[in-house]
Amino acid sequence: MAYEHLDYAVEEGIATITLDRPEVYNAFNRPMVLEINEAVRTAEADDGVYAMVLTGAGDGFCAGADTTDMRDWDDATEEEYGAYLWMVQRVVANLRGASTPSVAAVNGPGVGAGCDFALACDLRVMAPESLLREGFVNIGLIPGDGGAWLLPRLVGESKAREYLLTGRDITPEDAVDIGLAVEEAEDALGAARELAAEIRDKPAVAVRRTNDLVDPQRTFEDYCALACEYQWECVTDEEHDEAVAAFNEGREPDYGRSYE
Template sequence: MADYADITYAVAERIATVTLNRPEARNGYTIRMADELGDAMDRADRDEEVRVVVLTGAGRDFSVGADLSQGGFDFDPESGPDAAWQEPAGRCSKRIFTMHKPVIAALRGAAVGGGITITLSCDYRLAAEDARFGFVFTRRGIYPEGASAWFLPRLVGMGTALDWMISGRLVDAAEALSAGLVHRLYPADTVLEEAYALAREIIATTAPVSVAVTRQLLYRMASAPSPFPVHELDSRLIGGLGKSSDAVEGVVSFLQKRPPEFTMRVDRDLPDYLPWLHDSI
């Protein structure tokens, strides 16, 4: 998709900015937006000039969740979905889950329903001090989506996830920070610039291949039944460092007290034995 209708996409300073762009509808989430977000994340992940993605929303809100006024779900309500259909919030959250690049969500105003579940697989959620969050599904007679029942307990613990999802109540920024849903709070007019500052720090100081492997190690191996398979994989990774130019550069630049210049690329230098490279998603 070269042109988007419900989002915008721009790259500068090796940062891809993906913006939900329906401010007149408070960035209500649509089927088209889901498809466009998937395409934009694919685009950023394939582009070796992009090191970090910043996900944000135009206007005063990040997103108030599903906008069913735009036609509802993309299946016939009489016959239901076919076997291949996937709900639209999960289309985005799963694609972010599989990214090789870090994704930073910059949240202000309301982030409710699908407007928060699509961000749960982001690496960082930075929020405005007046932001509000809600997993409001039970108050609408519907069900949690975006694979949020998997992501949310891993972020805030099962007890808090049960409270927020069963009650469907709104959560203010201070509670979200205390529970671990968001990483840091900022004044509303600075949260996006703080996301860019974090992105620039990651770009300047970290190796892209190391970041890609580390991000997926945490997600894919955290639910292993014991530490043994994790140690088997990281032993193989550490054992291969003798052939890693980035590992040499990381040590030398540290000793020389200068910024590193990492040259390995995600599109050609990921270890081919990483188990998730062969997964179907």
């Protein structure tokens, strides 16, 4: 698929999705939202992609919805607005639902839904000049894209309420301190790709199934039942055999992959 508002590239088994409207700090319009959803689904369906990285072009990660592109909702029905919001929520749902691990390279402001896109990724790396801000309350809105669901699960209820109810910025230092970001790095994209490559080089089935098992809402009983199914899939996988053989022989595993 040819994209107009983002860049999609697969290199050495890592899909990088770069939001590309730098003149507005990568604030999204409707076509961009559709393209993000398509890009995430494409990466998830590609057997040659072992991890994905989400980032922004220029000096921004994603400034949320482009207010200059938004219609006047005064003459809309609740159903019309709900259809628009559902489309944005699908970005969070597709990232959260992907077995392929995702890393957000937060290279600039991630605001509103842009913050939620970063939170929906499995891991985050932040540049020194970046920030995350829910910010909806500042303009009389609620985090309709998933922030009030995601943030408590990532940092705990009390800390989440602080950021959600005040609209305060989450700085890179704060994000690392509360476990929201893996690290602060001058080259956020480079560090995110290194992290993605570290994940890529593990046995692929084990990575995907481990990622699937992380679900705070799942009961322990359901977890155990699913783990039996996933573990059998792993122990009958050729990459598991090679990983064990390499460990016993004191060498690096060779999974025979050919990265594009």
